[in-house]
Amino acid sequence: MSLFFKPVISPQWSFPVLLKIGVRSYAGGPRTKHKGNSPLASVPTGSSNKNRKQKAKGKKGNKKNDPDQAFNFGEYGGLKKDVEMNMDSTNKLIQKISNFDQLLILPPVRDAVKEIISKESLKLQDSRKKTSENIIPSPIQTVAIKRISKNLMDPKLQIHAIAAETGSGKTMAYLIPLIDYLKRQELETPELWETLRKNVLIRSIILVPTHELVDQVYETVSKTKTLLGLNSFKWDKATSYRDLLENIKNRIDILVTTPGKLLNLFSIRMITRPDKVLSKVGFVVLDEADTLLDRSWLEETHSAIKRIPNINHLIFCSATIPQEFNKTMQRLFPTVVPIMTPRLHKLPFALDFKVINSALSPFKGSKIKALAQTLYAISNDDTEPGFEKRCIIFVNEKKNVPEIVNLLNKKFGHNAIGLTGEDTFEERSEKIMPFLSPPRPLSEVVAQSTSPPTSLKKFEIPDSNIVIGKLKNTNSNGTAPSNKSLHVLVTTDLMARGLNFKGVRNVVLYDVPKTSIDLIHRVGRTARMKQGGRVFMLTDSKTKSWAKALPKIIKKHQRLS
Numbered sequence: 001m002s003l004f005f006k007p008v009i010s011p012q013w014s015f016p017v018l019l020k021i022g023v024r025s026y027a028g029g030p031r032t033k034h035k036g037n038s039p040l041a042s043v044p045t046g047s048s049n050k051n052r053k054q055k056a057k058g059k060k061g062n063k064k065n066d067p068d069q070a071f072n073f074g075e076y077g078g079l080k081k082d083v084e085m086n087m088d089s090t091n092k093l094i095q096k097i098s099n100f101d102q103l104l105i106l107p108p109v110r111d112a113v114k115e116i117i118s119k120e121s122l123k124l125q126d127s128r129k130k131t132s133e134n135i136i137p138s139p140i141q142t143v144a145i146k147r148i149s150k151n152l153m154d155p156k157l158q159i160h161a162i163a164a165e166t167g168s169g170k171t172m173a174y175l176i177p178l179i180d181y182l183k184r185q186e187l188e189t190p191e192l193w194e195t196l197r198k199n200v201l202i203r204s205i206i207l208v209p210t211h212e213l214v215d216q217v218y219e220t221v222s223k224t225k226t227l228l229g230l231n232s233f234k235w236d237k238a239t240s241y242r243d244l245l246e247n248i249k250n251r252i253d254i255l256v257t258t259p260g261k262l263l264n265l266f267s268i269r270m271i272t273r274p275d276k277v278l279s280k281v282g283f284v285v286l287d288e289a290d291t292l293l294d295r296s297w298l299e300e301t302h303s304a305i306k307r308i309p310n311i312n313h314l315i316f317c318s319a320t321i322p323q324e325f326n327k328t329m330q331r332l333f334p335t336v337v338p339i340m341t342p343r344l345h346k347l348p349f350a351l352d353f354k355v356i357n358s359a360l361s362p363f364k365g366s367k368i369k370a371l372a373q374t375l376y377a378i379s380n381d382d383t384e385p386g387f388e389k390r391c392i393i394f395v396n397e398k399k400n401v402p403e404i405v406n407l408l409n410k411k412f413g414h415n416a417i418g419l420t421g422e423d424t425f426e427e428r429s430e431k432i433m434p435f436l437s438p439p440r441p442l443s444e445v446v447a448q449s450t451s452p453p454t455s456l457k458k459f460e461i462p463d464s465n466i467v468i469g470k471l472k473n474t475n476s477n478g479t480a481p482s483n484k485s486l487h488v489l490v491t492t493d494l495m496a497r498g499l500n501f502k503g504v505r506n507v508v509l510y511d512v513p514k515t516s517i518d519l520i521h522r523v524g525r526t527a528r529m530k531q532g533g534r535v536f537m538l539t540d541s542k543t544k545s546w547a548k549a550l551p552k553i554i555k556k557h558q559r560l561s
């Protein structure tokens with residue numbers, strides 16, 4: 001069956017709208033139960049900012065009577081909206097399934113993935129009962145595995161789109177069906193696959209947009225070697241052609257790479273029949289699919305998929321469904337079956353969200369002062385006892401990164417590093433590593449600096465609603481403990497997608513993100529898989545009104561659009 005279709009509008013690909021106007025600010029609060037299909041107030045697609053503001057203003061008057069008001073967020077928007085979705089069956093499924101044993105997965109595969117999750121999940125590492133028997137599927141894993149496994153070995157082309165909130169375990173939601181598929185193939189025709197073991201071929205491909213993500217996904221995938229005998233390989237910037245050729249000779253079961261690298265297969269002289277190498281690829285995943293199909297990537301990604309002739313399963317995976325992505329899917333893959341969870345386009349459940357208005361005294365419009373003081377409060381509160389603290393700061397423009405880092409370090413005595421696309425791949429890997437690894441116990445951390453504590457003595461964030469836990473005692477001389485024990489990474493959207501920053505509990509949005517899409521991804525670097533996390537968003541006189549509704553949106557567990 002051909003992969004590509006005439007443009008048609010697919011009724012299957014639809015998402016809800018829940019646009020709200022909220023109150024000033026607040027974080028946390030009681031959890032409200034998901035109410036299923038609430039009647040959704042919609043804003044017409046393509047309406048201008050001015051129109052939206054007018055609508056919002058008009059609705060403000062009816063605040064008491066109309067709880068579903070439009071939510072204006074900066075130059076916000078971009079997420080799929082205007083359409084209701086039916087989550088009833090999904091909710092029932094999630095409630096019914098509480099165990100991996102209830103899902104159609106080969107027992108050795110099930111045991112292996114439980115083992116992998118128990119080793120990787122910080123949530124379980126925290127727990128004293130760290131055993132693979134305690135692993136239960138996350139909602140998106142339940143729904144994806146249930147739906148995809150139904151016709152897993154049916155040879156006709158099947159296209160699914162997995163969409164769920166950040167940090168909800170989407171990697172395993174596509175990886176489990178993929179591994180199950182490969183192992184079932186081997187069970188169905190063992191001789192064939194044994195013969196093919198020494199052949200130059202690839203069986204499945206996971207495409208991601210960045211080399212950091214290649215490394216991250218490969219780290220998980222590679223564990224299937226000892227547990228299930230699957231041969232995986234990552235092809236990233238550091239991979240030599242020699243390495244690739246060595247590995248491809250012995251059948252690559254799972255290749256993790258970028259679309260650009262995959263297309264390179266067709267320009268390697270030593271590989272005479274790249275089409276043949278790809279002829280046995282039955283399972284293809286596009287992780288961070290909305291990025292891979294956005295304007296700057298579409299051509300390359302599309303060409304890469306078109307070069308794979310016999311796809312059986314094509315899976316798109318993403319935490320956000322931007323309108324543009326939705327249209328591209330309708331145009332290129334109209335038979336796609338969406339698999340979503342009720343929390344799609346909502347911010348993480350365990351998130352504590354705080355807005356800091358830098359226009360107020362004592363910052364008087366200085367965002368850098370507000371930032372420095374926020375970091376100071378984080379480093380000196382009583383959270384994460386016994387462990388080093390990490391904080392990621394997102395800015396909108398990469399040109400601002402060096403100056404912010406410089407001021408934080410030189411003027412305010414912090415311990416910050418900057419990371420942008422200007423860094424080489426090696427520099428990026430080195431800088432990001434301490435943030436991707438789990439937090440180290442303070443007893444293991446070698447003192448990074450012997451510099452004296454800074455002279456800043458105020459810990460609280462004045463004129464804000466912020467309570468950052470109890471502050472540690474000051475030293476006997478009245479100064480605060482050093483703020484060097486907080487490791488700070490200042491970066492851009494480049495590091496906002498897909499990266500599993502293990503146990504990073506603090507994110508600062510130095511700039512108000514321009515779209516809901518950016519907001520969801522940046523915020524989603526913390527509070528992953530129901531772990532606690534805090535986000536501090538700095539606003540100024542220009543942006544304060546854009547952001548004011550967010551805390552309420554989060555408190556009420558409402559969807560962004």
Ligand SMILES: Nc1ncnc2c1ncn2[C@@H]1O[C@H](COP(=O)(O)OP(=O)(O)OP(=O)(O)O)[C@@H](O)[C@H]1O
Pocket residue numbers: 117120121122123135136137138141164165166167168169170171172318319497498499500524528529
């Ligand atoms: N069933 C599970 N139980 C507990 N932890 C899990 C489970 N599945 C995955 N995890 C852990 O949850 C964390 C987040 O998973 P993952 O990176 O797959 O999230 P994601 O949904 O892809 O996030 P993003 O949208 O940011 O890409 C990982 O550390 C992973 O090991």
